[in-house]
Every structure is written in C-alpha cells, then in structure tokens.
Amino acid sequence: MSTRPTAAALGLIACRVCGLVSSRLQTLNAGRCARCASRVQVRAPRSAEHTLAWLLTGVILYIPANLMPVMYTSGVQGGQESTILSGVVSFWQAGSWDIAALIFIASVAVPSTKFIALGLILWTVRRGTLPGRRERTKLYRVVEFIGYWSMLDVAVVALTSTLLQFKTLGSAEPREGIVFFCGVVVTTMIAALSFDPRLIWDGRTRDD
Amino acid sequence: MARPSTAPLICLHCDTAHRPVSPGAAVVVYCSYCGAVLARRHDITATQLLAVTIAAAILFVIANVTSVLDIEFGGVHTEANIWAAALSLDQGWIFCAALALAVTMFVVPMLQIALLLWVLLFASVALRAPGYRHALVLLHHLRPWSMTEVFLLGALVAIVKLSAWVHVIAGEGLWAIGGLTILLAILSRYDSRNWWERVESAGP
Numbered sequence: 348m349s350t351r352p353t354a355a356a357l358g359l360i361a362c363r364v365c366g367l368v369s370s371r372l373q374t375l376n377a378g379r380c381a382r383c384a385s386r387v388q389v390r391a392p393r394s395a396e397h398t399l400a401w402l403l404t405g406v407i408l409y410i411p412a413n414l415m416p417v418m419y420t421s422g423v424q425g426g427q428e429s430t431i432l433s434g435v436v437s438f439w440q441a442g443s444w445d446i447a448a449l450i451f452i453a454s455v456a457v458p459s460t461k462f463i464a465l466g467l468i469l470w471t472v473r474r475g476t477l478p479g480r481r482e483r484t485k486l487y488r489v490v491e492f493i494g495y496w497s498m499l500d501v502a503v504v505a506l507t508s509t510l511l512q513f514k515t516l517g518s519a520e521p522r523e524g525i526v527f528f529c530g531v532v533v534t535t536m537i538a539a540l541s542f543d544p545r546l547i548w549d550g551r552t553r554d555d
Numbered sequence: 556m557a558r559p560s561t562a563p564l565i566c567l568h569c570d571t572a573h574r575p576v577s578p579g580a581a582v583v584v585y586c587s588y589c590g591a592v593l594a595r596r597h598d599i600t601a602t603q604l605l606a607v608t609i610a611a612a613i614l615f616v617i618a619n620v621t622s623v624l625d626i627e628f629g630g631v632h633t634e635a636n637i638w639a640a641a642l643s644l645d646q647g648w649i650f651c652a653a654l655a656l657a658v659t660m661f662v663v664p665m666l667q668i669a670l671l672l673w674v675l676l677f678a679s680v681a682l683r684a685p686g687y688r689h690a691l692v693l694l695h696h697l698r699p700w701s702m703t704e705v706f707l708l709g710a711l712v713a714i715v716k717l718s719a720w721v722h723v724i725a726g727e728g729l730w731a732i733g734g735l736t737i738l739l740a741i742l743s744r745y746d747s748r749n750w751w752e753r754v755e756s757a758g759p
Contacts, residue, residue: 351571351588352571352572352573353570353571353572354563354565354570354571354572355570356572357563357572359562359563359565359572360565361565361567361570363567364692364695364696364747365691365692365695365747365748365751366565366567366746366747366748366751367751368562368563368564368565382688382751382755383688383691383692383751384688384692385692438716441719443715446712446715446716449708449712450712480569480588480589481588481589481590484568484569484589484590484591485589485590487568488568488591491699494699495659495699495700495702495705496705496708498655498656498659498702498705498709499705499708499709499712500709501644501652501655501656501709502640502656502660502705502706502708502709502710502713503709503712503713503716504644505640505641505643505644505652505653505656505709506623506624506635506640506709506710506713507713507716507717508640508643508644509633509635509639509640509642509643510624510626510633510634510635510713510717510723511626511633511717512631512633513628513629513631513633515628515629516628516629516720516721517720520646521643521644521646521649521652522649523648523649525644525649525652526648526649526651526652528652529651529652529655529656530651532655533655536699536700540699544568544569544589545567545568545569545570547569548569548570548571548588548589
C-alpha cells in the first residue's frame with residue numbers, strides 16, 4: 348500500500364494491554380500475550396460493530412436523558428422539575444454564563460461530539476478512506492480524552508440533592524433522567540474503548 | 556534502569572513499527588504517522604512515585620472522612636462528600652446512577668491507589684511484587700473509569716449553584732480532592748508499557 352513499515356510486515360505484533368512486542372506467529376498461535384496473559388489478536392474482533400452497537404445505544408439513551416427531568420427542587424415558591432437544558436438556561440438567566448457554558452459543554456457538547464466523531468470514524472473505516480488518517484486517529488484520542496467529563500452533571504445533581512435539605516429554604520431530589528444520562532456516559536465510553544484505532548490505518552486491504 | 560532494546564517500537568494506534576530510540580533521548584517519543592505516544596522516559600524513580608502514591612492515599616482518606624461541602628441555614632446543618640452524594644441518588648431505580656458515581660469516584664480511585672502502593676512498595680526496594688502481572692493489567696483497565704477530577708469540578712459548580720441561596724462552606728475534603736486530582740494526574744502520565752518496564756526492570 349505505502350512504504351509505512353508496519354508491525355505486520357515485520358512479523359511482529361504488539362499487545363494492546365501491556366505493549367509487549369513479540370513474534371506475530373508465536374503470539375497468535377498462543378492467543379495470549381507472553382507477558383500479561385491478555386488476549387492478543389490481529390485486530391480487536393468485530394471492533395467496529397461493537398462500537399456501532401454501543402454508540403447507537405448511547406444515542407437512544409440520550410433522548411430520554413434530555414427529555415426527562417434530572418432534578419426536582421422545591422422551595423417557598425413551590426416545586427419544579429428541571430431537565431439538563433433547563434438547568435443550563437436557568438444558570439444563564441441567573442447571570443452565571445460561565446457555569447451555564449461549563450454544563451452545556453459537559454452535558455450537551457461532549458456527548459454530541461462523541462456521537463458525530465465516532466460516527467464519522469466508523470463511516471470512513473467502512474469506506475476504507477485513506478486521506479486524513481492521522482487526523483482521524485487524533486480525533487479518536489480526543490473522544491477518549493473528553494468522554495468521562497459528561498459525568499459532571501451527575502455529580503452536580505448528587506451534591507445538590509445531598510446539601511439542599513431544608514424545610515424553609517428548599518430541598519432537591521434526583522429524578523429518573525439522571526440514570527439515562529449516566530447510561531449515555533457509560534455506553535459512549537464503552538463505544539470508544541471497544542474501537543481499535545488501527546482499523547483507521549487498514550484501508551481497503553485488511554490483512555486478516 | 557533503562558535496558559537497551561533492539562525490538563522496534565510499535566504504535567498501538569496505527570501499528571507502525573519505529574526504530575527503537577536510545578533511552579533518555581527525549582522525554583516523550585511520538586509516532587510520526589498518527590501522533591500517538593510511543594514511549595515516555597522514566598523521569599521519576601519508583602521511590603518518588605511511591606511517595607506520590609502514599610500522599611494520594613492520605614488525601615483519599617481525608618476526602619472521604621471529612622466533608623467536601625457544608626451548608627448552615629436556620630440552625631440546620633447539611634454536609635456532603637462522595638459517599639453522601641452517591642447515597643442521595645439511592646432512590647428507587649435511580650440507584651443505578653448512585654452505583655455509577657460510587658464506582659467511578661470512590662471504588663476505582665481507591666483500587667488504583669491500592670494497586671500502585673502494592674506494586675511500588677516492592678519496586679522501590681528492587682523487587683517485583685507478588686501478583687504484579689494481575690495488578691498492572693487491572694490498572695490498565697481501571698484507568699478510563701477513574702473520575703476524581705470530575706467530582707472536583709462538580710463540587711465547584713455546586714458551590715456556585717447553591718451560593719445563590721445560601722452560604723456554602725468548602726470543607727477540608729474539597730482541598731483533599733483538589734490535591735488528589737493533581738497527584739492522580741502525575742501517576743496517570745505513565746501508560747501501561749511504562750509501568751511494565753519499570754516493574755520488570757526493578758528486580759527479581
């Protein structure tokens with residue numbers, strides 16, 4: 348394909364868990380890494396399919412996560428339920444645009460970026476697109492890096508519900524939406540972790 | 556400590572084989588094709604890493620026995636830390652969220668610190684810890700699920716959010732979590748390959 352020296356061409360294979368470089372033939376016959384005993388394969392089996400399945404689960408869970416309330420607050424003016432977006436809006440209206448932006452990034456921008464980025468990577472892998480492989484590998488690392496920050500809103504709801512327990516001032520309780528939101532974070536993280544980025548570099552000529 | 560290796564460096568993100576670099580040439584070596592980290596220099600000794608891990612263990616205990624945030628209003632006092640926050644979500648089937656919070660912000664960081672303590676205690680006296688293989692494999696798989704820093708940011712957002720109504724006091728636990736975040740970041744600079752080399756070159 349190109350002059351890029353691959354481990355495969357040199358008859359070598361690297362363990363994805365501990366990084367041990369060993370003879371491809373021996374390791375694949377044994378099926379396990381000689382150092383850490385993790386399974387070693389040419390590519391993670393059905394990696395793109397697993398990623399797609401987890402990603403779609405995440406997209407589906409993202410709908411109730413946004414539509415259902417994540418918190419109920421009661422005070423002297425009565426009680427009200429808030430969703431993630433209405434929480435962002437109320438911070439914005441209260442003048443805390445910075446906190447509104449932070450929650451918006453963690454709860455809306457990060458999951459959406461993950462959906463779009465992983466979707467794009469899966470689509471180009473399926474087509475065997477060659478240009479921009481370096482950039483797409485970098486994009487994959489960005490997805491891995493930002494993924495867990497979406498748990499921010501879960502922590503905020505939990506802390507608010509713990510602290511705000513006053514009869515006169517008001518009280519807060521969590522609502523079901525937060526479970527779906529946790530589900531989005533966990534499934535999209537598993538989606539990113541099950542993806543084998545080496546697939547981006549394989550092109551049309553998969554050697555397995 | 557650095558053993559000369561003739562095996563090529565193989566990028567885990569694109570499978571490119573690179574010529575081995577001489578140890579100490581650079582702090583970090585990146586893949587010229589995809590930009591992933593290929594190797595990182597052991598720029599801290601095992602004993603220094605052990606000190607960092609012990610400090611992290613102390614801060615972890617402080618963070619979990621003291622309160623992170625306190626509120627005092629009309630004679631009523633409420634306080635929160637990681638456990639209290641997780642328990643507040645334990646209502647009906649919202650407990651799934653409580654579980655996710657407890658695992659990512661308590662169980663995983665605790666296991667990471669405990670496993671590193673075990674491995675580094677032996678490495679600092681030039682020994683390989685019993686069961687170090689399992690410990691290092693587990694550490695590799697735990698890493699993405701460690702979310703102490705998210706809890707720290709969550710606590711800061713909660714302060715701003717609640718300050719609209721009441722005076723929120725930052726407890727000792729908040730400072731402990733702040734410190735813990737920094738120490739865990741130092742420890743997670745090193746990837747799996749680095750830990751394996753470090754432990755296996757430490758001794759018999």
